[in-house]
Amino acid sequence: MNPLELSPADFRRLADRLSTLAEQWLTELDARAIAPATTGAASEALFAEGLPEEGLKDAALDALGPVIAGTRAGNARFLGYVLGSGEPVGALGDYLAGVLNQNVTAWRSAPTLVSMERAVVRGLAAAVGCPGFTGSLTGGGSSANLMGLTMAREAKAPANEEGSPTGVVYASTEVHMSIPKALALLGLGRRNLRLISTDEEWRMRPELLERAITEDLSAGRRPLAVVATAGSVNTGAVDPLKDVAAIARRHGLWMHVDGAYGALAALAVPERFEGLALADSLSMDAHKWLYQPVDCGVLLFRDAAAARRAFSFSGDYVRSMSTDAVESFAFFEESLELSRRARALKPWLSVRYHGLRAFREAIRKDLENARRLAELVRAEPRLELLAPVPLSAVCFRYVAGLPEAERNAFNTKLLARLNARGRVYLSNATLSGNFVLRACFVNHRTTPEDVQMVVAEVLAAAAELTHAGTVSL
């Protein structure tokens, strides 16, 4: 018998233990400290013994206790990083994906699961107002943005064969870091990303985009693509998609929309995303505003032939022998990836269980919670709201009694203190040189009471700092 053989009964016993841990995690989530009380040294020490030569059998699972104790509780008051709240039915999709272990790369390698992913992608495209778009699920927005720009480069200035690509890409100053990272990787160079200034609501100014393109054309450079942001990571700003698309079209540029954070809100407030369907490619993260467990990114595109021009390069051993359009379909011809897990099981199970209507309503509640926090901040003289709230990101800071020159340092320490208190978790952003606290609502567990606690905890953390008479932590 193979030493890795595991009887179905043994599997079931272990699975039941995991389910008990999972149930306990969900039950205690709200009561747990969001930021675990651990240190770098302590978390490294948990794994100091390395991978064991002899198996521990069931005792192997005992170590999960301290591992879980040292993780962040994604409860109702975790509002950091634009990370979705992890809808648990979706997590069961991850479970099944692991058990079935199908390589969802071509219809012939995983027939029904390939069809499922195609259906989920089509369904999400239709739900955000982009019917007819196809695409695939990705590890996240970074991969989806990289793939969108790969398609743009190959469509506008092909370099797959000859190399040495050149060209210019445009985006607003609020662009996500994955875009310059993609330009670097694609050999276009970060210096060929033109950052277009934004208006008072942090949206790209189309007239400046037009001017930048014209200048580059005059200088003999080759404009390739514009990246419009549909929900900036700092403030949730949505670029004027229709205007940007018109400029892109006029100059023959590819239009990629980075909707990783925001675009799925089109399920609830489609009117805020007018022009989304004018994109050539669009990224959006189901592990953000569709509440799915990470990872579940989505890349949509208008023209699958453009994806194949960018990504198709088949070895013999993966060549299909079918002529049927479905049976010869292969995600790897339209993607960076070859081996691919069944990511679609998460959104498919989760959306079927709850229905799209429940997701629309959950997104609406996030939008309301963000508005509610903005109002509480405006009503509280010790706090200052630093940006409009077009979606669900709220940027603010503590200002009471602080000279302008001390505000950044104080709020930096305030954030650390706030998160260490363990009741609320925020992250940070920099707006016009100001360090701000950022709460982002992509969390189906958050209630109006939790929103009130954000303000109460920020004020309590500030009081700790000022009362201590020192800002050292």
Add this chain to the structure above:
Amino acid sequence: MNPLELSPADFRRLADRLSTLAEQWLTELDARAIAPATTGAASEALFAEGLPEEGLKDAALDALGPVIAGTRAGNARFLGYVLGSGEPVGALGDYLAGVLNQNVTAWRSAPTLVSMERAVVRGLAAAVGCPGFTGSLTGGGSSANLMGLTMAREAKAPANEEGSPTGVVYASTEVHMSIPKALALLGLGRRNLRLISTDEEWRMRPELLERAITEDLSAGRRPLAVVATAGSVNTGAVDPLKDVAAIARRHGLWMHVDGAYGALAALAVPERFEGLALADSLSMDAHKWLYQPVDCGVLLFRDAAAARRAFSFSGDYVRSMSTDAVESFAFFEESLELSRRARALKPWLSVRYHGLRAFREAIRKDLENARRLAELVRAEPRLELLAPVPLSAVCFRYVAGLPEAERNAFNTKLLARLNARGRVYLSNATLSGNFVLRACFVNHRTTPEDVQMVVAEVLAAAAELTHAGTVSL
């Protein structure tokens, strides 16, 4: 109450249903037809209704029956595509990753799970004879190879900032398709991949590598990197790593080893991978020869600073505020990815449960099964072995009574017939223009009896074809 709210009790009920499906899947695996009896039209029809507006609640899971019925059974006789057999304890890692929903991108976002991934990577590096290497888990070998070559490009001919990269990469003619795909993506151009001929055992010929580099240097071109293959996807050939490394070092080239399929066999037969530790970067897939459920790739590298030079580009909102070496650690500074799921839970749970010794033994059994099949093929006059078997890939074809000109067409149809019979699943390769059947053993469920059935089934499928008097299917 939020419409997505799910009580822990409801979760547990659904989880138990999933566990029952999982247990049933594992119990019936051996009896199931490997290739499901479905068609493109039938599998698409399962999802024709799209994503429902109203939730189906528990009934949502009813549709899993037909989905599972239409998947491939990864049982003892699934020997296609170099896809690992999916060790079920690893699948429970996927389950927990989904439930905990941690973003394993920086220590502060998921302390213990970041430490776990660092430990798993270190442990696997040590286990394959590359102690001191660090790295990260990836979606698969394609991503890991892309990341290795990204590091190579940035180390030898930096282009992240300015773009327009140029340079030449070398690999054997047996190189995996992900390498030319990576050159295309990186803007180096597929034409700048030099394919070096192999010896009679499909290994790169070092003297031809040396010659190619010299020629490129003479022509004023810039050699960047050599990709050595440690386990070619067709025949399992391992390039002469020491010789290749010496040439790379002499000319200042980066050495990337594509060990996606083979390198983890160094757990069992380290002597076949002499020189592995001379690599600058190394990819290997735990979802292949460590039997983990897809996806679980590994990228190892010698110098983390080279990874950061290639990938670091941080936005403010992800900037760490810690000075502790562990607490400020971020995978996203050394990787393509930003959001990352807890892939390490799979190998960590699985290896702790079974122990490294069990994996070494399972790999040895795969090697034996491959040798066994090769011997059976050699002993069977109707079959022909087309390549040596240095690891666990076996390439052969049916030849009895077939003129040379008909062998490719016949074996193409034979493979389709064989797989449609549903008892054994092989894939294909092309060797020197010959279409061959390829069995690849990375399967802890395969027994010597299963190996015998491979031969019996191939002969039975051939008999069906020849007996029918026609080769139409």
